[in-house]
Amino acid sequence: MDRVLRAHALKSDPENVFDILEERRRGSDIGYALRTFSAQPYCGATPLSVSALNRMVQESPYLRYVISEIAVESGEPFECVKEEAVSILEEMSQNLQLSFIRLMGFALTKIFKRLFSAIRLQRAIQEHPVILMPNHRSYVDFLIISYIMFTYDLSVPVIAAGIPLMGMSLIGEILRRSGAFFIRRAIGSDKLYWAVLSEYVRTIVRTGFAPLEFYVEGLRSRTLKSLNPKLGMMQMVLEPFFKGEVYDITLVPISISYDRVLEESLLAHELLGVPKPRETTRGLLKARRVLEENYGCMHVSFGNPVSVRELAKGRIPRGQYNLIPRDLPLKPGAELQKFVGDVAHLLVLLQERGLVLNPWSLMALILLQNPDGVDWNTFTHKTLRLRTLAAQLGAQIDWPAQLPDSEVMSSSMALQSVARVEKGYVRLVEEAGPGPVTQEEFAFRRASAALMCASYRNQALHVFTRPALVAVAMTAAPSCSKEDVFSRFCFLQDLLANEFVFMPGHAAQDFEEGCSGLLRCGALSIDDHGLRAMDEEQDTAVFLGAVLEPFIETYQVVLRVLCEETFRTFTEKRFVPDVRAAVMKLFLSGEVRSYECLSSDTQKNALAALVRMGAVSKSRAAEQVEYRVNQSAVMRIRSTLDGSVASKLPLYSRL
């Protein structure tokens, strides 16, 4: 896996970057939408009509087998269960039609030209892709991928979409006719639904009549940070390969980053407990004022295709699975499940590798570390140092070389709503709203701005995570020996494994990668005595530690709150509101420093980590999920964490 990961690391290559809106600004939109479209299906696969696809699924021996099993188990007649399966299929089914793609192509050209100054596409697709796997940050993601495929005369994909989109009147049907198929959330133990969905997905993969696109993260990341992958769809996609029904499967990681995300304020509000507005056509029309704003540049980068056959070499004895009759369900053993998990993680890591950072994500990092504001010259100086550091750590940065740095930074700043330069001073500005406000409301508005700013920083976070973990581990290891630092590193990495994406079981490689990053930027020396932070006043190591501090502080606060008597047991529903109230109190009393501690995403990740580490147990009782805290285990983790980060760890950097 590691070899493949390195082999696919993308290098910034300006020759390979196109602005796909440039030609659209020059040419006719209607001519573009109505032009001859001559995409060929992958490897000469024959086109498949919607009804033919549905018939294949309905009549598949596999689905018939599961239906008869369910009929026996439930005592219902076979025909009744079959009818249910057909209605699931009708609800799910895509209905891709070129006329709708043309319609969307026309409408989206108009919209994109208003919203974005450029949509930069990196690496033209050299082969017909099979499984497209983009990261997911915005509703714009899936629009742009189909748009790019249509623009470059490539087969337009069919796309796994969450069912709420189906409920939007008119829009749901347009999306279906543009290739969306709809899947329910939280399928749980619904055997028939799993069977229909998995056969539907497998038939698409097996026939290859169109590329399949799915979002392995499962939803839009509210923090713009990569999410740990969901495995259900990944397994369905890989099954035809395991069963020898296809020779190979090609996975294409796609990395999307934004100067500004359309939903930025809604996403930050969700993190602070404001419910997501329901997807409705009325809501969409009401949101049309977004068209009045400029969202800068969007960067889409297609990574090198990954061959599943290559990945499986020496790991998956396919012969064993070939022996299972194809109509029988595949019961994945531990080794197969591990492989599916590894492939999904690999793809998320490749998405991270392909991300192009914009100047604002570096500026946001500096700004968050100077919450009381910073003068423009210092801000510029620190941002440029950070740019050098990020480049040394392998980041691809979209920083126009032909413009003066100050101009690049000013124009990036001008796009944003959460920061302002006043009298030569840069500062975060709280969200506007009616006043007067209580202390708590004021904190909410500041927190919302801070979380928006943090989400742009998060687009760059993966570049720093591993060196930062080594830097933090070094601050508190009992000695500078490699073993001691590595053991602190492992504890921190394990605790933060729901927060950042790591390849399972690759702690040693991650540690090496962190060390070599620090060595590359002159922040570390390694000799027989161990690891030593190097550069002048240890600025880089201290800075990197501060990058992780908002996360570490949130975990410390969650651990502290869970030690309170009132949190011995709690329901899933109450966890976020109760923890938020407790954290807000601590924040207002000055015991918590970072606004980011109010983020429900980090709080939920901390809880998931504690469940994984056995310090909190999770059970389902009377339709709700309940948690029970093992106080002594939580206390143990709390004190190990406190001892794993130096008390002198600053929240703000000296870079």
Ligand SMILES: CCCCCCCCCCCCCCCC(=O)SCCNC(=O)CCNC(=O)[C@H](O)C(C)(C)COP(=O)(O)OP(=O)(O)OC[C@H]1O[C@@H](n2cnc3c(N)ncnc32)[C@H](O)[C@@H]1OP(=O)(O)O
């Ligand atoms: C020219 C211009 C054109 C423009 C043209 C526009 C185009 C416009 C198109 C619109 C297109 C929109 C696109 C939107 C984009 C999204 O909507 S993203 C959201 C939808 N997509 C996804 O979620 C994909 C990724 N998700 C997954 O893979 C999830 O696993 C699934 C399949 C959805 C299931 O989710 P879930 O129910 O939450 O289940 P999950 O947590 O994965 O697993 C639950 C349990 O089931 C078990 N399980 C797994 N597999 C199975 C199985 N086969 N059988 C039984 N149990 C299983 C798991 O082991 C797990 O067990 P526990 O660990 O809990 O014990």
Ligand SMILES: O=C(CO)COP(=O)(O)O
């Ligand atoms: O359904 C989706 C469409 O992008 C993704 O789910 P969320 O709205 O929860 O991000």
